[in-house]
Amino acid sequence: MATDDAATRSSRWELGSDFHYPGTPSASSSPLDAFPKGMSLWHSGRDALRALVALHPEKFRRVFFPSFYCQDVPLALVADGAEVLVYPDDGVALEVPAGLRPGDAVIVSNTLGLRGASPIIRPLPSGTTLVEDHTHDPFSPWATRMEGDFAFASLRKWLPIPDGGAVWSGRLPVPEPPLLDSSHAHTSLLRLSGMLLKSRYLAGEPVDKATFRELLVSAEHRIGRGDIGAISPIARDLLKLLPAAEYRLARRANFEHCRRTLGDVPELQVLAPLGAEASQAVPFALTVLLPSKAKRDTLRAALAAESIYAAVLWPIDGAALPGIPPEHASRSECILSVHCDARYGQDDMTRLAETLSRLARAS
Ligand SMILES: Cc1ncc(COP(=O)(O)O)c(C=O)c1O
Numbered sequence: 269m270a271t272d273d274a275a276t277r278s279s280r281w282e283l284g285s286d287f288h289y290p291g292t293p294s295a296s297s298s299p300l301d302a303f304p305k306g307m308s309l310w311h312s313g314r315d316a317l318r319a320l321v322a323l324h325p326e327k328f329r330r331v332f333f334p335s336f337y338c339q340d341v342p343l344a345l346v347a348d349g350a351e352v353l354v355y356p357d358d359g360v361a362l363e364v365p366a367g368l369r370p371g372d373a374v375i376v377s378n379t380l381g382l383r384g385a386s387p388i389i390r391p392l393p394s395g396t397t398l399v400e401d402h403t404h405d406p407f408s409p410w411a412t413r414m415e416g417d418f419a420f421a422s423l424r425k426w427l428p429i430p431d432g433g434a435v436w437s438g439r440l441p442v443p444e445p446p447l448l449d450s451s452h453a454h455t456s457l458l459r460l461s462g463m464l465l466k467s468r469y470l471a472g473e474p475v476d477k478a479t480f481r482e483l484l485v486s487a488e489h490r491i492g493r494g495d496i497g498a499i500s501p502i503a504r505d506l507l508k509l510l511p512a513a514e515y516r517l518a519r520r521a522n523f524e525h526c527r528r529t530l531g532d533v534p535e536l537q538v539l540a541p542l543g544a545e546a547s548q549a550v551p552f553a554l555t556v557l558l559p560s561k562a563k564r565d566t567l568r569a570a571l572a573a574e575s576i577y578a579a580v581l582w583p584i585d586g587a588a589l590p591g592i593p594p595e596h597a598s599r600s601e602c603i604l605s606v607h608c609d610a611r612y613g614q615d616d617m618t619r620l621a622e623t624l625s626r627l628a629r630a631s
Contacts, residue, residue, distance in 0.1 A: 273472050274472075276472035277470070277471065277472040280469060280470055280472060281575060281616075281619075282470075282575040282576070282577065283575065283576045283577065283606065283607065283612065283616060283619075283620055284576060284577030284578060284579065284606055284607045285577040285607075286462065286463070286466065286484045286488075287427075287428035287429075287463055287466075287611070288428065288463050288464075288466035288467035288469075288470055288611070289428065289460070289463040289464045289466070289467040290428040290506070290510060291467075294509070294511055295508070295509055295510055295511040295512065295513075295514075296511075298507070298508040298509075299407060299507070299508075299510065299511075299512035299513065300507060300508065302407065302412045303411075303412055303434075303436050304414070304436055304437065304438045306436065306437065306441075306442055307434050307435070307436035307442070308434065308435055308436070308442045308443055308444060308445055309423075309432065309433070309434050309445060309498070309499040309504060309507070310432070310433040310434065310435065310445055310496070310497065310498060310499055311431045311432070311433065311452050311455070311456075311491070311496075311497035311498060311499055311500070312422055312424060312431060312432070312433045312491045312492045312497075313341070313401075313403055313420060313421060313422025313423075313424075313425070313433040313492075314340065314341055314344040314422070314433070314491075314492035315433055315492065315496045315497050315498075316420040316421070316422075316433035316434055316435040317341065317344075317345070317399070317420050317433075317435065318344060318345065318348055318496050319435065319443040319445070319496050320399070320418055320420065320435050320442065320443055321345060321348065321350060322348070322443065322496070323441070323442070323443040324397075324440075326371060327371065327373055327397040327417075328350060328371075328373045328397070329351065329371035329372065330351045330352075330353055330369075330371065330372045330373070331345055331350050331351065331352050331353070331372075331373045331374075331375065332352075332353050332354070332355045332365045332368075332372065332373065332374045332375065333352060333353070333354055333355070333375050333589070334354070334355065334356075334357035334359075334362070334375065334376070334377050334379065335354045335355065335356050335357055335358070335584075335591065335592045335593055335596045336357060336358045336359045336379065336582075336584065336596045336599060336600070337357070337375075337377055337379070337582065338403075338581070338582050339582060339583070339584060339585065339588055339589070340492060341375075341401075342354075342589055343588065343589075344492055344493075346589075347493075352589060353365070353589075353590065353591060354589050354590065354591040354592050355374070355591070356593055356596070357376075357377070357379070357387075358593075358595075358596050358599060359377075359379035359380060359382065359539075360382070360539075360542065362376075362387045362388070364388060364390075364392070368392060368393050368396045369393075369395070369396070370393075370394070370395025370396065371395065371396075372395075372396045372397070373396065373397040373398075373399055374388075374392060374396065374397070374398055374399070375399050375400075375401055376388050376398060376399070376400055376401070376416065377400075377401040377403075377404075378400070378401065378402055378403075378404050378405050378408065378410065378411070378549075379404065380404055380539060380551060380552050380553065380555050380581065380605070381404040381405035381408070381541075381549055381550050381551045381552035381553075382539060382540070382541045382542065382549055382551055383410070383541070383543075383545070383549060384408070384409075384410065384541060384543070384544075384545025384546055384547065384548030384549040385410050385543075385544075385545035385548065386400065386410060386415045386416070388415075397416075397417045397418070398415075398416035398417050398418075399416055399417065399418045399419065399420065400414060400415070400416040400418070400419040400420075401419075401420060401421065402419055402420070402421040403421045403422040403425050403426065404425075404426070404551075404552035405426070405516075405549065405550050405552065406421040406423055406426050406427075406434070406512075407512045407513065407515075407516050408516075408548065408549070408550065409548050410545075410548065414436070414437075414438060417437060417439075417440055418435060418436070418437045418440065418442065419435070419436050419437070420433065420434060420435040420436075421433065421434050423503075423507065424503070426552070426609075427506075427507070427510055427512065427515070428463065428506075428510070428611075429502075429503040429506045429507060429510070430456045430459040430460040430463060430487075430500060430502065430503055431452070431455065431456045431459060431491070431499060431500050431503050432499050432500075432503040432504075432507060433499070445498040445499070446496070446497070446498055447498060448497065448498045448499075448500060448501070449495065449497060449498075451490075451494060451495065451497070452495075452497030452498065452500070453500060454490075455487050455490040455491060455497075456487075456500035456502070456503065458483050458484075458486055458487035458490070459483070459484060459487035459488075460500075460502060461480075461483050462480045462481075462482075462483030462484035462487060463480075463484070465479060465480035465483065466480045466484070514610070515609065515610040516550050518609070518610035519550050519551070519552075519608060519609050519610060520550045520551075521614075522608035522609070522610075522612055522613075522614070522616075522617050523550070523551045523553075523554060523608045525614050525617045525618070525621075526554050526608055526617040526618075526620055526621045527540065527554065527621075529617065529618055529621035529622070530554075530621040530624060530625055531625070533624070533625050533628050533629060534628075534629070535558060535559050535563065535628065536556050536557075536558065536624070536628045537556060537557040537558075538554065538555070538556055539551075539555040539556070539557065551608070552581075552605070553579070553581070553605035553606055553607050553608055553609075554605065554606045554607075554608050554620070555581065555603060555604070555605040555606075556603070556604050556605075556606075556624075557599070557602050557603055558602045558603075558604065558628075559602065560601075560602060561601035561602060563602075563631055564601065564602050564603070564604055566631045567604065567624075567627055567628055567631055568580075568604055570627040570630075570631065571606070571623065571624070571627060574623050574627075576606060576620060576623060576624075578604045578605060578606045579604075579605045579606075579607070580600065580603060580604065580605070581603065581605045582600060583600055584596060584597045584599075584600035585597070606620060606624070608620075
């Protein structure tokens with residue numbers, strides 16, 4: 269019987285995709301204690317930013333986003349009526365937007381967790397507002413010390429919680445969240461149910477994969493739209509319990525182990541932290557660049573056939589917003605990210621690296 273269980277669990281091995289409900293959380297103190305007082309918690313990263321813009325409309329007359337970035341975020345602000353522009357930042361090299369004027373805000377992102385410090389080294393012109401997006405490494409030294417006027421993050425993208433985003437500032441007022449409404453509570457229930465069922469499935473129990481996938485996908489479609497919403501009570505409490513600092517160490521160790529095991533593979537470029545502050549960075553995922561969209565798509569499908577679910581961070585529609593350099597839209601067609609977070613250990617990373625190397629060499 270025990271052997272059957274182990275065999276079922278092993279046949280259900282997979283890597284990537286949505287979080288399952290975490291095992292036994294055990295932080296010795298709340299990870300949120302490291303942040304400035306006055307952090308406010310929201311249903312998602314988009315809710316946090318939308319609420320900030322609604323509180324300070326005079327600081328967000330025009331909002332500049334990086335060109336290589338999660339397009340759902342600027343599009344959510346466009347839907348709220350904001351004027352959104354794009355400045356060149358491919359995640360590595362950035363050009364501060366020209367012609368900034370009072371009332372403008374610039375979003376700077378720790379894209380893929382590859383930046384150990386802010387790439388904006390000179391203060392922006394007076395009357396402009398700098399907002400940092402720490403979604404991809406929310407517990408980094410840069411995120412807790414923050415150099416901008418405000419910072420925000422989608423916590424649910426980094427931690428195994430059903431919903432959650434945050435906005436904080438060392439010195440300026442941040443918005444107060446409303447009470448949780450029934451629509452956002454419904455979304456959290458869908459997502460939490462999917463996470464719980466996925467954890468039972470991975471444990472080898474008789475759970476149908478399609479059931480939790482449908483719950484997780486339908487919840488994802490509801491997030492960040494409609495009214496601005498608050499964090500759910502369960503996500504709020506999990507945030508205080510989950511060992512974020514240990515998760516961060518595990519992610520770094522996983523990334524490094526995978527990269528080392530992978531070695532040099534022809535036509536596969538691993539994106540790693542660069543620059544003087546590289547040692548402070550913890551990559552969000554193992555992200556690779558391939559020479560073409562066709563090769564990327566082939567590799568992605570081959571990985572999925574071996575239960576490794578790679579993500580595209582991000583699909584960029586060059587026509588969705590004005591000013592996106594064509595090469596940044598092309599870059600998004602050649603990119604692939606595989607999760608290396610604390611759900612996984614060294615054996616998983618060895619398997620990932622060996623599979624990636626074999627499939628990339630074969631394609
Ligand atoms: C870098 C970045 N910032 C913000 C967000 C928005 O987060 P949410 O989906 O929780 O609104 C995302 C979403 O994927 C993201 O990748």
